[in-house]
Amino acid sequence: MPSFPNEPDVSRVAGALLVSVSLLRRRLRQAPIDGELTLPETSALTRLDRGGPTTSAALARTEQISPQSMGATLAALEARGLVQRSADPDDGRRVLLTPTDAGLEVLRTRRSARVEQLAQALSNGFTPTELTQLMAAAPLLERLAQNL
Template sequence: MDVDDLASALQDSVSLLARRLRQAATPGELTLPERSALSRLDRGGPSTSAELARAEQITPQAMATTLGGLEQRGLVERRNDPHDGRRIIMSASESGREVLRRKRAAHARQLAAALGSGFSEEELAALAFAVPLIERLAEGI
């Protein structure tokens, strides 16, 4: 098996799946940068705006704008760094975590509907077998 061909096929299929899930957005939902920043705060814990900007590979100004919009809607909270009063630490609020839970649940429902209507038992078993492998692959990148 050619690893380069497999890598290309995986990238194409995973990208298509992610795109299709994102395309199901409804008006008033988070933008992609907002969802990305909020998800990073949810998964990684509190962080400064500068740290988030570096992690997301965007400018500090763009991250400040993104966080400002999230803060106005009550989805993130700011507090002073207890070790350095000049720094501001951002964290996902309970409302922000709830928005992410709803979005993830909606994605899971979409996937379940597609899996339930278009795949055989053997195909479902193959996909179930692939899940931990895909997770391990993602962790190795």
């Protein structure tokens, strides 16, 4: 692919994004939130929220973890009343998992707390121009994540 004089080097952009997004994610994880879920619990509950009802095996494949690990994660979520099991209406032998209202509320609370964390950080030392640039970059970062 030919390079043009004013065109950014894709590898340098990728490297800079990897470093900055990794640091942001790590810092967000380091700040605890009351009643915090583990990373696997958060991931499983989020996938159930966004992807709809699914089986434990399908969730394990999607998360690229062993079925046993997913089973333990789901058992912990179920014990806390955050997910529920039900028979698949198309195949009664299969069990589908869905988030409960309590599980959805935990996700909403968690997201709100993380948004507040970010808002506090943004309000300390970012100019209106920088905030506009970050707002413009957000959909691009989301599209990048969807392309991975």
